[in-house]
Amino acid sequence: MDKLTKCPANYVPLTPLTFIKRAAIVYTNRTSVIYAGVRFTWRQTYQRCCRLASSLRSLNIVKNDVISVLAPNVPALYEMHFAVPMAGAVLNAINTRLDAKNIANILHHSEAKVFFVDYQYVPLASEALRLLVADLEHTSAANYAMPLVIVIDDIHKPTGVRLGKLEYEQLIHHGDPRYFGEEVENEWDSIALNYTSGTTSAPKGVVYSHRGAFLSTMSLIQGWEMSTEPVYMWSLPMFHCNGWTFTWGVAARGGTNVCIRNTSASEMYQAISHHKVTHMCCAPIVFNILLEAKPDERREITSKVNILTGGAPPPPSLLEKMENLGFNVMHAYGLTEATGPALVCEWQTKWNHLSQDHQAKLKSRQGVGILTLSDFDVKIKETMESVPSDGKTMGEIVLRGSSIMKGYLKDEKETEKAFHKGWFFTGDVGVIHPDGYLEIKDRSKDVIISGGENISSVELESVLFKHPSILEAAVVAMPHPRWGESPCAFVVLKTTTENVTEDDILKHCRKNMPKFMVPKKVEFLKELPKTGTGKIQKMELRKIAASFVISTKTNKSWINKVHRDQTWYHQDEEKVLAMSRL
Amino acid sequence: MDKLTKCPANYVPLTPLTFIKRAAIVYTNRTSVIYAGVRFTWRQTYQRCCRLASSLRSLNIVKNDVISVLAPNVPALYEMHFAVPMAGAVLNAINTRLDAKNIANILHHSEAKVFFVDYQYVPLASEALRLLVADLEHTSAANYAMPLVIVIDDIHKPTGVRLGKLEYEQLIHHGDPRYFGEEVENEWDSIALNYTSGTTSAPKGVVYSHRGAFLSTMSLIQGWEMSTEPVYMWSLPMFHCNGWTFTWGVAARGGTNVCIRNTSASEMYQAISHHKVTHMCCAPIVFNILLEAKPDERREITSKVNILTGGAPPPPSLLEKMENLGFNVMHAYGLTEATGPALVCEWQTKWNHLSQDHQAKLKSRQGVGILTLSDFDVKIKETMESVPSDGKTMGEIVLRGSSIMKGYLKDEKETEKAFHKGWFFTGDVGVIHPDGYLEIKDRSKDVIISGGENISSVELESVLFKHPSILEAAVVAMPHPRWGESPCAFVVLKTTTENVTEDDILKHCRKNMPKFMVPKKVEFLKELPKTGTGKIQKMELRKIAASFVISTKTNKSWINKVHRDQTWYHQDEEKVLAMSRL
Structure with a gap:
C-alpha cells in the first residue's frame, strides 16, 4: 500500500482556478458576467483573466505578492479573483466602507505591490495613499515601496477619471490570452487576504489557502444546492470573504454573475426581474431594503429567488416577511476566518408541515456544518467540554476543518490565540438543540448576566424586531446595583412611526419574554453607531448604557430622541450592508 | 505568508468518514437504510459502524490491513464502507459474479486478513477458500495466513447458514458503540481496493485514497445535483467502485439507502413505488429490465426517479424510451481507476428546446469532467497532442486529478504504464465536440479500420440497437482481403421476434449509416460471451470473426442461429448488470 506514491496524474493541488478553466471549456458561450450594458461569455472572462494575469507577471508580480483592490461589485473585481492567483499572487479586496486611515494601514501591513482603484473611490484612495506616504516616511524599516496604482474606469460608460498612468483595460488589452497561468504547486499556497474589522479588536489579515x-x-454550492446555470446577483460585496466564495462558485456552476454597483431597492428589483435572478446573498438588513421599497421601485418577481443570508441572526419575523414576498431564504453562519459561511441551516422536509411562524424560527437557526467543515461544536473553553444538546446551555462556538483560514498575516500571537487545542475559537456564543442544530446566542462579550441568569441580547433583539414600529435594535448590558447587569435596549424607529414611547416598547417586551429579560431601559436613537463594515458598535452603546446608571443626564449630543426623517436609508450606500458579520 | 502553518484546526485530512459522523449528528433520526423489513436511522447506522470497527480492532486489524467481502447490496456491505476505514483498514468488496478461482486469486493477492461472506455466497466462498489453501501450500513464500472468515446471515430473515464460527451480527453486538474510530492521519492513506476485470488484461487491484x-x-453528489434527503435505490452493486462513491454520498446527503438483494423488474418497481425512490445508478442493460417488465411486475411510478448511468454508452433510442417511462437519465463515463464516474453529461437548459431525438443523442455523450477532476482531454499518445474539438478526430481519453487512483497494488509496471507524462491513460477512444463535450467512441482495441476509414464499433452498435428486434449487439473487426478490416456484427434477438434474417438487419444498416460502415456479416447468437463482470468479450468474438474468413464453416457449437427462449433474462441475476464497465 505504502509504495503507491503521488504523481501529477493522481494528485493535483486543489484550487478554485480549476473552476474557471473548466468553465471556459464546458460553459464556453454561456453568459458569465453582466454589468449594465456589458456582457461576457465564459470563454471571454477566462481570456480576460489570462490577459490580466500575464500583464501582472510582466509587471514583475511574483508568488505571494499582495494585490489590493478597492472596488464595488464590478466585472474587474470578479476577474481579479481568478487572474491574481493565476499570476501566483494573493488577492486583497478591501472593504470600500473603510476610511482612508484604515485603507492606508492595510496597504502598509499587507505590503501591497499593486493597488487597483475603481474610479468612484479615487478620492478615498488618494487620501489613503497620501497617508501611506507619510507613514512610510516615518518608518525606519522602509523596505516597502509604494504600490503601483491602477485605476478601474467604468467599463460600461468610461468616465476618464484617472489615478496614476495605468487603467485596467490597458492591462487586459496588452495581456496574452494564451497565457495559461502559473501552476499551483502546493494547495496550501495563499490565494486571498481579507481584513476583518472586528467589533472587539484591531483589524487582522486573514489568509486563505487554495485548498481552503x-x-x-x-x-457552499452543494450546501445551498445551487443547481446548474444559476443567475447570481451580487448584492453581497465581493470583498466580504470573496463574496462568501461565490466568486469562485458561480464559475464552478457555469452561472451568470449579475454585477450591480449599488444595492438600492430599484437596482436590485430591476436586476432580479430583468435577468431572472435565481440566487443572491446578503445580510438581513438588505431584506428591509427589499421589503420597504416604494411601489415605483418594485418589479414583479417571476423567477424563484434563493437568498443565502448571514451576519446578524435574522429575526424570524423578518424571515417570514421575505418568504411571503416570494423569496426562499436559507440562513448561514460564518466569519472571515472560516472563509465565509461554515454552517447552514439545512432544511428538513419534515419541517414543511409546521406553521410558518415555527418554520421561520427554525430557519433563523445557524444550523449544521457544511460538508468540508470536519467538525463544529459548542464548548466551555476552560474545560474544553462540549455543552449538552439541550438548546439552553451556552458555550463558545468552535470549528475545525480545511476551510478554516491559514492564520492572521504577521500576527503570530492572534493566530495562536485563535487556534486552541485543535479548534478554531469563534468568540461567538451558541447552543446546540436536541436535533443537533446550532443556534448562535451572542458574540462572546454580548451575553448579559442578570442575577445569575444568562440573557442573550440577540434573543431580546429578536423580540424587539417584532414590534411594528422598530427598524433597528441593539441590546447591551447596563450595570445594575441589584442584578449585576441588566439589559438596555437601543432602538431606531421606522419613518412611518408616530408617537411610540418607552412604555409601548416595554409593554411589548413584557408580553413576549420572561420578566427577567425585559430591558430596564429603552433608548431611542436616530441611528445606531456602526463600524466601517456596518457592524453595530456595541462597545459605544455599552459606554452610553454605563453612563445611565452614574447619571441619567448623560451627554447625548448625537442622540435624537425620535428620528422621523430616515430617507437617508435608501440613499446612503454605506448603510446598505450594515450589520454584516461576514 | 510562509509562516502560516498547518494545524489540527485548519488542516483536517479529507475522508468520507466525515460524512457518517456528520450524518449521525445532522440526520440523527432520519432513515438511513431500508432492507426488506429492516430499517435503521443514521444514529443507528453510525453506532453499528462504530461497533463493527471496534470489533475489527479487537480482532487485531491494523492500518492497511485488507478486509474482503463477498456480498450483494445488503446493509452489512453498506456499513463496512465506513466501519472498515474507521478501523484503519482497507475495504475490498469483491465482485460476486467472479468464479472461485478469481476470488481465491484476489484473497491471495490482497493478503486479506478478514473475509466476510454473505450466506448466499457460502458455496462459492468455500470453493474459493479451498483453492486458496491449495495455493498457499504450493507457495514457498507463505508468510500470508488464511483470512478469518465471517458469515453475513440475512438480517431480515436469518437462515442459520454458517461458514466458520463467527457471524456479522455478533461483531456488531460485542462492539463498542462509543468507539470513535481511528483518526485518519494522512488523507493519502488507503481506504478501498477494487479489482478490475478488464477485457484486455489480467485483473488489477485499484487502490483509492481517503482524499480521492x-x-x-x-x-458526484454535486454533478448529479443530488439534493437533500434523496431516496437511493441500490440497483448498482456496491462492489462497483464502491457504488460509484454513493455509498459515502448518500451519507453526505442524509439520504435513505434502499438495499435490494436482486435487481429483478418486480423488486425494482416495488422499491421505487413503495419507498418513493428518487435516485438510482445502473448500467444501460438495467433499462431493458425496466422497459421489458411484464404488466404484473410493474408498479406506478409517482416520484421523479433520477438515473445515473454509465458503463456501455447507452444508445440514444434506449434513453428516449426511458425518458418516456418517466425516468430522468444522466449519463456518466468513468472507470474503476477514476473512482467511478469522472465525466458526466451535464445538461444545458438551451437543449430543452431540441427534439427528443436530438436530446437523447446529446444525453448519450459522456460529457464534461466532474468538479474535482482537474482535467480531461483526448490525446494522440505518441505526440501527446490534443485532438481538435471537431467531434470527429479520435484519440485516447486521458484524465488528471485527485480522484484518480493511487495506483495498482503490487504492480509497479502497470501503474507506471497507466500514468504517462502527467496523465492517466484510460485506454478508451473518444472525440471532443465543438461545445467541449466528450463522446466515447470505443475501447482502444475496438476501432475498426476499414480502407483507411476509422469505424467506431460503438456507433455501429448504436444503429443496430435501433432495430426493433435486436436485444443485444456487438461489433468487432473481421479481417478483409480488400479493406484490411471490416465490421462484423453479432446480435441477440428479442424473445418476441419472428424470422428476422441477416438481410433484414443489413437493410436496416444501409438505411441508417454510410455504406463503408455497413457490417460485412451479421451473426445471430443465443447470447454474447461475457466476462465475470458482464463485459462483452470482444476478444472471443474477434476469434470467431477471424475464422469466418478462413472458413465460413467454423465451429459454432455454442451458437444457435436464432434464440427464441430468453426467459432466463429476467431470472438470471448474473446477467443483470452486464456490459457495465464500472
Whole structure:
C-alpha cells in the first residue's frame, strides 16, 4: 500500500482556478458576467483573466505578492479573483466602507505591490495613499515601496477619471490570452487576504489557502444546492470573504454573475426581474431594503429567488416577511476566518408541515456544518467540554476543518490565540438543540448576566424586531446595583412611526419574554453607531448604557430622541450592508 | 505568508468518514437504510459502524490491513464502507459474479486478513477458500495466513447458514458503540481496493485514497445535483467502485439507502413505488429490465426517479424510451481507476428546446469532467497532442486529478504504464465536440479500420440497437482481403421476434449509416460471451470473426442461429448488470 506514491496524474493541488478553466471549456458561450450594458461569455472572462494575469507577471508580480483592490461589485473585481492567483499572487479586496486611515494601514501591513482603484473611490484612495506616504516616511524599516496604482474606469460608460498612468483595460488589452497561468504547486499556497474589522479588536489579515477556498466553494454550492446555470446577483460585496466564495462558485456552476454597483431597492428589483435572478446573498438588513421599497421601485418577481443570508441572526419575523414576498431564504453562519459561511441551516422536509411562524424560527437557526467543515461544536473553553444538546446551555462556538483560514498575516500571537487545542475559537456564543442544530446566542462579550441568569441580547433583539414600529435594535448590558447587569435596549424607529414611547416598547417586551429579560431601559436613537463594515458598535452603546446608571443626564449630543426623517436609508450606500458579520 | 502553518484546526485530512459522523449528528433520526423489513436511522447506522470497527480492532486489524467481502447490496456491505476505514483498514468488496478461482486469486493477492461472506455466497466462498489453501501450500513464500472468515446471515430473515464460527451480527453486538474510530492521519492513506476485470488484461487491484474518495463523492453528489434527503435505490452493486462513491454520498446527503438483494423488474418497481425512490445508478442493460417488465411486475411510478448511468454508452433510442417511462437519465463515463464516474453529461437548459431525438443523442455523450477532476482531454499518445474539438478526430481519453487512483497494488509496471507524462491513460477512444463535450467512441482495441476509414464499433452498435428486434449487439473487426478490416456484427434477438434474417438487419444498416460502415456479416447468437463482470468479450468474438474468413464453416457449437427462449433474462441475476464497465 505504502509504495503507491503521488504523481501529477493522481494528485493535483486543489484550487478554485480549476473552476474557471473548466468553465471556459464546458460553459464556453454561456453568459458569465453582466454589468449594465456589458456582457461576457465564459470563454471571454477566462481570456480576460489570462490577459490580466500575464500583464501582472510582466509587471514583475511574483508568488505571494499582495494585490489590493478597492472596488464595488464590478466585472474587474470578479476577474481579479481568478487572474491574481493565476499570476501566483494573493488577492486583497478591501472593504470600500473603510476610511482612508484604515485603507492606508492595510496597504502598509499587507505590503501591497499593486493597488487597483475603481474610479468612484479615487478620492478615498488618494487620501489613503497620501497617508501611506507619510507613514512610510516615518518608518525606519522602509523596505516597502509604494504600490503601483491602477485605476478601474467604468467599463460600461468610461468616465476618464484617472489615478496614476495605468487603467485596467490597458492591462487586459496588452495581456496574452494564451497565457495559461502559473501552476499551483502546493494547495496550501495563499490565494486571498481579507481584513476583518472586528467589533472587539484591531483589524487582522486573514489568509486563505487554495485548498481552503476550493473546499469552501465546493461545500457552499452543494450546501445551498445551487443547481446548474444559476443567475447570481451580487448584492453581497465581493470583498466580504470573496463574496462568501461565490466568486469562485458561480464559475464552478457555469452561472451568470449579475454585477450591480449599488444595492438600492430599484437596482436590485430591476436586476432580479430583468435577468431572472435565481440566487443572491446578503445580510438581513438588505431584506428591509427589499421589503420597504416604494411601489415605483418594485418589479414583479417571476423567477424563484434563493437568498443565502448571514451576519446578524435574522429575526424570524423578518424571515417570514421575505418568504411571503416570494423569496426562499436559507440562513448561514460564518466569519472571515472560516472563509465565509461554515454552517447552514439545512432544511428538513419534515419541517414543511409546521406553521410558518415555527418554520421561520427554525430557519433563523445557524444550523449544521457544511460538508468540508470536519467538525463544529459548542464548548466551555476552560474545560474544553462540549455543552449538552439541550438548546439552553451556552458555550463558545468552535470549528475545525480545511476551510478554516491559514492564520492572521504577521500576527503570530492572534493566530495562536485563535487556534486552541485543535479548534478554531469563534468568540461567538451558541447552543446546540436536541436535533443537533446550532443556534448562535451572542458574540462572546454580548451575553448579559442578570442575577445569575444568562440573557442573550440577540434573543431580546429578536423580540424587539417584532414590534411594528422598530427598524433597528441593539441590546447591551447596563450595570445594575441589584442584578449585576441588566439589559438596555437601543432602538431606531421606522419613518412611518408616530408617537411610540418607552412604555409601548416595554409593554411589548413584557408580553413576549420572561420578566427577567425585559430591558430596564429603552433608548431611542436616530441611528445606531456602526463600524466601517456596518457592524453595530456595541462597545459605544455599552459606554452610553454605563453612563445611565452614574447619571441619567448623560451627554447625548448625537442622540435624537425620535428620528422621523430616515430617507437617508435608501440613499446612503454605506448603510446598505450594515450589520454584516461576514 | 510562509509562516502560516498547518494545524489540527485548519488542516483536517479529507475522508468520507466525515460524512457518517456528520450524518449521525445532522440526520440523527432520519432513515438511513431500508432492507426488506429492516430499517435503521443514521444514529443507528453510525453506532453499528462504530461497533463493527471496534470489533475489527479487537480482532487485531491494523492500518492497511485488507478486509474482503463477498456480498450483494445488503446493509452489512453498506456499513463496512465506513466501519472498515474507521478501523484503519482497507475495504475490498469483491465482485460476486467472479468464479472461485478469481476470488481465491484476489484473497491471495490482497493478503486479506478478514473475509466476510454473505450466506448466499457460502458455496462459492468455500470453493474459493479451498483453492486458496491449495495455493498457499504450493507457495514457498507463505508468510500470508488464511483470512478469518465471517458469515453475513440475512438480517431480515436469518437462515442459520454458517461458514466458520463467527457471524456479522455478533461483531456488531460485542462492539463498542462509543468507539470513535481511528483518526485518519494522512488523507493519502488507503481506504478501498477494487479489482478490475478488464477485457484486455489480467485483473488489477485499484487502490483509492481517503482524499480521492472524499473528493469524488463531493463531485458526484454535486454533478448529479443530488439534493437533500434523496431516496437511493441500490440497483448498482456496491462492489462497483464502491457504488460509484454513493455509498459515502448518500451519507453526505442524509439520504435513505434502499438495499435490494436482486435487481429483478418486480423488486425494482416495488422499491421505487413503495419507498418513493428518487435516485438510482445502473448500467444501460438495467433499462431493458425496466422497459421489458411484464404488466404484473410493474408498479406506478409517482416520484421523479433520477438515473445515473454509465458503463456501455447507452444508445440514444434506449434513453428516449426511458425518458418516456418517466425516468430522468444522466449519463456518466468513468472507470474503476477514476473512482467511478469522472465525466458526466451535464445538461444545458438551451437543449430543452431540441427534439427528443436530438436530446437523447446529446444525453448519450459522456460529457464534461466532474468538479474535482482537474482535467480531461483526448490525446494522440505518441505526440501527446490534443485532438481538435471537431467531434470527429479520435484519440485516447486521458484524465488528471485527485480522484484518480493511487495506483495498482503490487504492480509497479502497470501503474507506471497507466500514468504517462502527467496523465492517466484510460485506454478508451473518444472525440471532443465543438461545445467541449466528450463522446466515447470505443475501447482502444475496438476501432475498426476499414480502407483507411476509422469505424467506431460503438456507433455501429448504436444503429443496430435501433432495430426493433435486436436485444443485444456487438461489433468487432473481421479481417478483409480488400479493406484490411471490416465490421462484423453479432446480435441477440428479442424473445418476441419472428424470422428476422441477416438481410433484414443489413437493410436496416444501409438505411441508417454510410455504406463503408455497413457490417460485412451479421451473426445471430443465443447470447454474447461475457466476462465475470458482464463485459462483452470482444476478444472471443474477434476469434470467431477471424475464422469466418478462413472458413465460413467454423465451429459454432455454442451458437444457435436464432434464440427464441430468453426467459432466463429476467431470472438470471448474473446477467443483470452486464456490459457495465464500472
